[in-house]
Amino acid sequence: MEIEIATIGGYEEVGRQMTAVRAGDDIVIFDMGLNLSKVLIHDNLRTEGMHSLDLIDMGAIPDDRVMSDLEGDVRAIVPTHGHLDHIGAISKLAHRYDAPIVATPFTLELVKGELEDEQKFGSSNELIQMDAGETMQIGEHGCELEFVNVTHSIIQAINPVLHTPEGAIVYGLDKRIDHTPVIGEPIDLKRFREIGREGNGVLCYIEDCTNANKKGRTPSENVARESLRDALYSMEDYNGGIVATTFSSHIARVKSIIEFAREIGRKPILLGRSMETYSGTAKQIGVEFPSDVEMVGYRRSIDQTLERIMNDGKGNFLPVVTGHQGEPRALLTRMARGETPYDLDAGDKVVFSARVIPEPTNEGQRYQAEKLLGMQGARVYSDIHVSGHLRQEGHYTMLDALQPQHIIPAHQDLSGFSGYVDLASNQGYTLGRDLHPTTNGNIIQLN
Secondary structure, three states, X not given: OOEEEEEEEOOOOOXXXXXXXXXXXXXXXXXXXXXXXXXXXXXXXXXXXXXXXXXXXXXXXXXXXXXXXXXXEEEEEEOOOOOHHHHOOHHHHHHXXXXXXXXXXXXXXXXXXXXXXXXXXXXXXXXXXXXXXXXXXXXXXXXXXXXXXXXXXXXXXXXXXXXXXXXXXXXXXXXXXXOOOOOOOOOOHHHHHHHHHOOOOEEXXXXXXXXXXXXXXXXXXXXXXXXXXXXXXXXXXXXXOEEEEOOOOOHHHHHHHHHHHHHOOOEEEEEOHHHHHHHHHHHHXXXXXXXXXXXXXXXXXXXXXXXXXXXXXXXXXEEEEOOOOOOOOOHHHHHHOOOOOOOOOOOOEEEEOOOOOXXXXXXHHHHHHHHHHHHOOOEEEOOOOOOOOOOHHHHHHHHHHHOOOEEEEEOOOOOOOHHHHHHHHHOOOOEOOOEOOOOOOEEEEOO
């Protein structure tokens, strides 16, 4: 059986992920993501009403025209988790393929939201829910799709595995090895080891290299939780304003902030449309999450809530807001510019429980936001966080578990692949033979 892998997006940047695997006549697409920085660099740009070709030309979504070079039928579109760099282009591209979208419950609900917000294209793709540990048949030639549970900075993330007669294709984006997650089950390393030793083993491993140039091991989410507890407890006697921001999609982190806010005597309120979307979706599908927390999503209601906070006393509340990357339209950035009813006073605390996504646009916007906050006298607590991506020791563990015949680094640019290439080379892989750094728009034939 011929096996080809089309590296469509996410092989020259962190973002806009899309990969297609052809096994004989059957094709599975993994992820259809957005490069958010290409959107944020334009002021007030709304993608919902834009054509896919315009977004492709901007570099905001994957250029999927290489799909015409794959001879076969798309059997499934599989987003690995709910981050926009993995699902943000589904509403623009999925309608081109007569194939179901297959995802875990939380991811599928977020995909539904993307499709409902879309103004340019309609989608008739069937939506199929599949949990970690489950499988489904792909085509009629002995291929099977399996979801393996992984831990990441969003709940219900999986690594999909396409089992073929020639061996397994493991799509390894995105994860960290977390044995003590705050929400959900630990990463299923046992299953990865089994896949590495079953049948013909792993023909190819496509790996997330976001942190591949960093030594050591990525800590558990419990480490971030305890750091956050320590930071907020240190503010227990402060009677001024405390504001926190984190990834809206990081349900475990948002949950920790809510818990610790209450423990220091403050009422947490989630503010911002994406905060309401992600946390509301988690509650909707029954994820363990505080059921009585107030969520406010629209600007007028947010401003009214901030007025109430100011009238009742900032010391009684802990707003959890959008804007951890310094996004120009996000609530925290508007606070920093003095454009909201919430007054930041000298000594007020602003907690960033998120690191900067390593991309120049984000780095510049976050720098500007922190400077504006500092100019108002706020004390900034930066990067109380652990990454959702493997560092080098995690990559070593995964290679040892899977023992793949071929490796394709992903989710970085060529310089970002360098640490992974070094690590894999030290494990006996050779560039051009079984180690394949590549770029967007290429097709790699494995068999």
